[in-house]
Amino acid sequence: MELRIQKLSKRYPNGTQALADVTLAVKPGMFGLLGPNGAGKSTLMRTLATLQEADSGSATLGDVDVLRDKDAVRRLLGYLPQDFGLYPKVSAEELLEHLAVLKGISHAKERKQVVSALLNQTNLHAARKKALGSFSGGMRQRFGIAQALLGNPRLLIVDEPTAGLDPEERVRFHNLLSDIGRDVVVILSTHIVSDVHELCSQMAVLDKGRVLLTGEPQAIISRLTGRIWRRFVEKTELATVQAEHRVISTRLVMGRTRVHVYGESSPGAGFEPVEPDLEDAYFATIKGHVQDAPPPTTQAVG
């Protein structure tokens, strides 16, 4: 089952254009939707999850019209929203049972089995009797996946799931996501490049409501080969380097400032070529150096 989004647009009443002609084709597997805060990711996720209306455009999941046939979508959907509220005094098992009833799993024995399997899958079985209010951030997010997987969804939407998790919890959460069936369309919305790098076979970059780029992460990275250059600079030089070059990122590495610059040829003395990674590709895209259409002729710089 494929998710097809065509020219989806949304403007909020205050004038913010959150989505502008978003077109995406998403096959089963993990799809990373990467973009900075405010890009429109949550708006897109909420629209697909039937929680808000678009102004125009279309979306289909298989032959289901996502924007019109909301009941059908809800039967196929699992959703972990960005701000996932829990009843703090209820145990994980109790809430999951309750949500399973709401999902229509009415047979008590079947429900017990489903709940127990999901608690195992998300590594929460030992904590099933504990109040949700006592859960760590990582446990909470794993519980979020457990409830999203109720009813065997064909479309699973997870919105910014790793924000605020410590490194160990992130690894656990990644492992959980990567074990989800290959025939499910999983959309992972995030501003964290490594989430996409570690998990996704397909991705898109969204910024200011527009899709800037789609494709396989590795292919996107490959297009930058020979175009990313590195130099360590003194803090006092940074402004000059930024004015003279197409800087895509600056980062402190062991107390020194490391600059990555985009350029079809060497930007000059002191720069050395680096193997691009997904972070370079992401920042180069956001800064307008990489796009789906053939790149424009190089602008003179310096």
Ligand code: ADP
């Ligand atoms: P992201 O999830 O990528 O951070 P959002 O979809 O939350 O992006 O937001 C996209 C843009 O729409 C932002 O500029 C945000 O401020 C604006 N926005 C989001 N929700 C609303 C709303 N309910 N009313 C007005 N503007 C909104």
